[in-house]
Amino acid sequence: QVQLQESGPGLVKPSQTLSLTCTVSGGSISGGSYYWSWIRQPAGKGLEWIGRMYTSGSSNYNPSLKSRVTISADMSKNHFSLKLSSVTAADTAVYYCARWSYVILTMTSYYYMDVWGKGTTVTVSS
Amino acid sequence: DIQMTQSPSSLSASVGDRVTITCRASQSISRYLNWYQQKPGKAPKVLMYAGASLQSGVPSRFSGSGSGTDFTLTISGLQPEDFATYYCQQSYTTLGTFGQGTKLEIK
Numbered sequence: 001q002v003q004l005q006e007s008g009p010g011l012v013k014p015s016q017t018l019s020l021t022c023t024v025s026g027g028s029i030s031g032g033s034y035y036w037s038w039i040r041q042p043a044g045k046g047l048e049w050i051g052r053m054y055t056s057g058s059s060n061y062n063p064s065l066k067s068r069v070t071i072s073a074d075m076s077k078n079h080f081s082l083k084l085s086s087v088t089a090a091d092t093a094v095y096y097c098a099r100w101s102y103v104i105l106t107m108t109s110y111y112y113m114d115v116w117g118k119g120t121t122v123t124v125s126s
Numbered sequence: 127d128i129q130m131t132q133s134p135s136s137l138s139a140s141v142g143d144r145v146t147i148t149c150r151a152s153q154s155i156s157r158y159l160n161w162y163q164q165k166p167g168k169a170p171k172v173l174m175y176a177g178a179s180l181q182s183g184v185p186s187r188f189s190g191s192g193s194g195t196d197f198t199l200t201i202s203g204l205q206p207e208d209f210a211t212y213y214c215q216q217s218y219t220t221l222g223t224f225g226q227g228t229k230l231e232i233k
Contacts, residue, residue: 037222047162047170047213049222060220063127096169100222105176111217112160112175119169 002027004097004117012091012124018084022097022117029078030055035100037113038071038082040093048093052100053080087124094119128152128216132225138233143204147228149197149214158218161190161199164227165210173212174199206232 008020022036029036037052051061053071061069065084073080084091098113129152139145149159157177162170172181174190177197187202201208209232214225 046227047164047215047224049215049224052220052222062221098169103175103179105179110158110176110179112172112181112215113162113170113222114172114181116169116171 002115004115006095006097006117006120008120010121010123012087012122013126014088014124015086018087018091018122020082020095020120021079023079029073029080030075036080037098037100039096039098042093089124092124094121127221128155128219128223130214130216130223130225132214132228134228136229136231138231139204140233141204141206144202145204147199147212149225151195151216154194155216155218157193158216159197160215160217162213163210170213
């Protein structure tokens with residue numbers, strides 16, 4: 001079965017760029033009609049959707065983060081990445097990667113996140 | 127942007143109880159509504175998609191209903207492992223907005 005694993009620095013300095021990678025195992029990132037996404041969760045708070053990408057190259061981002069976010073994939077390494085620029089303490093959170101899968105019911109596609117990584121904690125501090 | 131509002135924010139219940147969590151969208155989202163369960167220190171896990179469809183492997187005591195703007199997640203016969211935080215999420219737009227969460231605690 002498909003598994004996802006986040007990796008990257010646990011500490012990032014303010015104003016720098018946060019870079020995380022999500023490695024996909026048990027399946028190909030380019031196989032099937034899936035979106036690949038990032039979600040974050042500050043300590044003790046709720047989930048915030050960051051964005052997602054399709055393997056065709058199209059992507060969608062949270063408008064509140066859009067000017068600072070890039071999600072991209074490296075098919076040869078079977079992973080996708082998150083870059084968040086100009087970080088501040090407000091970007092401190094657990095970051096999750098997830099797969100958007102879909103099901104067709106009465107000729108309509110319904111998307112949901114069916115596979116998640118375990119999450120990685122990123123702290124923004126000098 | 128579509129806003130998702132859950133109620134209550136927290137809930138105390140006992141093993142064996144039946145509980146209902148409500149999620150309201152700021153505009154109609156048809157049945158594009160998912161429910162997730164999250165336990166402390168763990169990633170969320172999908173319970174329901176398309177409003178009322180049970181994800182494979184999820185116990186049948188979980189059920190969902192609703193369409194348009196109002197949705198509910200019901201747990202019939204609470205088990206100890208059900209005490210967690212529950213989130214709804216809309217997938218009607220490309221911005222997959224989550225509700226703020228409902229923490230279900232043991233009474």
